[in-house]
Amino acid sequence: MNEETFTGSRTYMQRAHQVIPRGVNSSRRAALRPTPLAFTRAQGSRITDIDGHEYVDYVAGYGPMLLGHQPPQVIEAVHTQLAAGVLYGGQHEAEAELAERIVELVPGAEMVLLNVTGSEAVQAALRIARAATGRRKTIKFEGHYHGWIDPMTANGPGSPAGTGPVPRPVIAPEHSVIGPEILVCPWNDPGALADLLAQHGADVAAVIMEPVAVNGGNLWADDGYLATARRLCDQHGCLLVFDEVVTGFRLAPGGAQQRTGVTPDLTALAKALGSGFPISAVAGRAEVMGVAEDAVAHGGTYNGNALSVVAANATLDVLKTDQDSLYPRLERLTGELANGIEQLAARHGAPLQALRAGALIRLHWDAPKPLRTYADALAGSTEPLRHFSEHLIRNGVHARETGLWYVSAAHTDDDVDRTLSAVDRALAEVSQQLLGSAR
Numbered sequence: 553m554n555e556e557t558f559t560g561s562r563t564y565m566q567r568a569h570q571v572i573p574r575g576v577n578s579s580r581r582a583a584l585r586p587t588p589l590a591f592t593r594a595q596g597s598r599i600t601d602i603d604g605h606e607y608v609d610y611v612a613g614y615g616p617m618l619l620g621h622q623p624p625q626v627i628e629a630v631h632t633q634l635a636a637g638v639l640y641g642g643q644h645e646a647e648a649e650l651a652e653r654i655v656e657l658v659p660g661a662e663m664v665l666l667n668v669t670g671s672e673a674v675q676a677a678l679r680i681a682r683a684a685t686g687r688r689k690t691i692k693f694e695g696h697y698h699g700w701i702d703p704m705t706a707n708g709p710g711s712p713a714g715t716g717p718v719p720r721p722v723i724a725p726e727h728s729v730i731g732p733e734i735l736v737c738p739w740n741d742p743g744a745l746a747d748l749l750a751q752h753g754a755d756v757a758a759v760i761m762e763p764v765a766v767n768g769g770n771l772w773a774d775d776g777y778l779a780t781a782r783r784l785c786d787q788h789g790c791l792l793v794f795d796e797v798v799t800g801f802r803l804a805p806g807g808a809q810q811r812t813g814v815t816p817d818l819t820a821l822a823k824a825l826g827s828g829f830p831i832s833a834v835a836g837r838a839e840v841m842g843v844a845e846d847a848v849a850h851g852g853t854y855n856g857n858a859l860s861v862v863a864a865n866a867t868l869d870v871l872k873t874d875q876d877s878l879y880p881r882l883e884r885l886t887g888e889l890a891n892g893i894e895q896l897a898a899r900h901g902a903p904l905q906a907l908r909a910g911a912l913i914r915l916h917w918d919a920p921k922p923l924r925t926y927a928d929a930l931a932g933s934t935e936p937l938r939h940f941s942e943h944l945i946r947n948g949v950h951a952r953e954t955g956l957w958y959v960s961a962a963h964t965d966d967d968v969d970r971t972l973s974a975v976d977r978a979l980a981e982v983s984q985q986l987l988g989s990a991r
């Protein structure tokens with residue numbers, strides 16, 4: 553593809569930029585090269601831009617499209633519901649049905665409250681934790697992302713310090729409120745968590761983490777680390793909160809907590825829950841969630857909106873019914889992609905690692921091996937990854953510049969083959985570019 557081929561997206565971005573800051577409605581979308589793309593259609597594993605290029609899609613709407621674009625069961629449920637109304641401002645049967653399904657699938661879920669975005673589900677979880685404990689402080693981990701709402705933006709991708717794997721300050725420090733109530737702990741360092749709790753434990757309501765540090769580099773917890781965090785929380789009377797906005801339903805029907813066997817007190821869920829229809833949930837132990845009966849304000853005009861709820865019910869139906877075939881297939885395809893990328897990288901002499909967690913891959917360029925901590929992730933180079941994703945786009949693969957790839961149930965063996973051919977060509981281009989600039 554030459555420059556001319558992105559004319560439609562470039563023209564759209566110029567128009568949008570007149571009336572939308574940066575021309576995008578979520579800051580990170582502006583980072584895509586050669587230009588942020590405008591799309592017209594998505595179906596299955598493919599997405600089509602305004603210039604008519606079809607891509608194999610690994611952005612997957614930033615994660616929600618676990619079943620691919622337009623999964624028939626979900627679309628049919630939404631069509632049927634459309635004829636019966638969109639938003640009632642009151643209850644409907646599908647809400648309790650959805651809560652029951654979440655309780656059945658997610659180990660830590662005994663009661664559920666619905667919201668619309670992942671950021672809100674995190675806020676609801678933390679408010680419930682403060683009410684349940686009568687304490688105010690929250691411990692979070694370096695590089696973990698919990699949404700874009702101010703107090704939780706400390707030290708994560710898009711944080712004031714700009715310390716994401718792509719160090720791009722999305723919120724200028726002077727415009728962000730973090731406050732003394734957020735304490736930041738290094739990931740995979742049980743001693744640091746024990747020390748922080750020894751010092752502040754009596755004031756800590758919640759220890760919140762991505763149980764696999766997806767945004768901090770797709771880093772699994774070391775053996776025993778989650779169990780230690782669980783034990784320390786119990787010892788200090790604070791609640792363990794898993795942010796499973798990304799990992800929920802994606803790593804297993806019951807998310808990372810099912811995979812790791814460690815059960816949190818509260819869980820934030822979103823993304824894959826709704827197959828692209830906006831919906832999130834906070835779920836947890838009945839005793840803890842019970843504070844929402846009277847001590848916690850929980851609001852949202854669109855909470856429990858009928859379209860998202862029926863989409864979520866249909867999604868969970870598919871995940872439950874097909875789990876024995878769907879998850880092993882996702883693991884196999886993701887493994888083939890990750891291994892294929894690493895083998896091609898070795899052939900091109902590119903220092904590329906593909907870290908895998910369920911149907912998620914995170915690429916790291918020139919980072920240490922093994923990669924365990926956020927500091928390790930930050931030691932990698934971001935610019936080659938940006939070049940790489942640009943060349944992938946030019947070769948028909950839609951992948952983010954951060955190197956975070958979402959694999960979906962709609963991806964096929966043919967998609968993997970096409971993708972690896974594109975990876976081969978993109979690596980050749982990047983290697984040439986890097987050699988050229990080293991001369």
Ligand SMILES: Cc1ncc(COP(=O)(O)O)c(C=O)c1O
Pocket residue numbers: 614668669670671672674697698699700762767795796797798822823
């Ligand atoms: C782990 C995690 N938590 C929370 C969020 C925020 O979700 P939302 O963008 O739906 O507000 C995200 C978004 O990417 C996320 O990755």
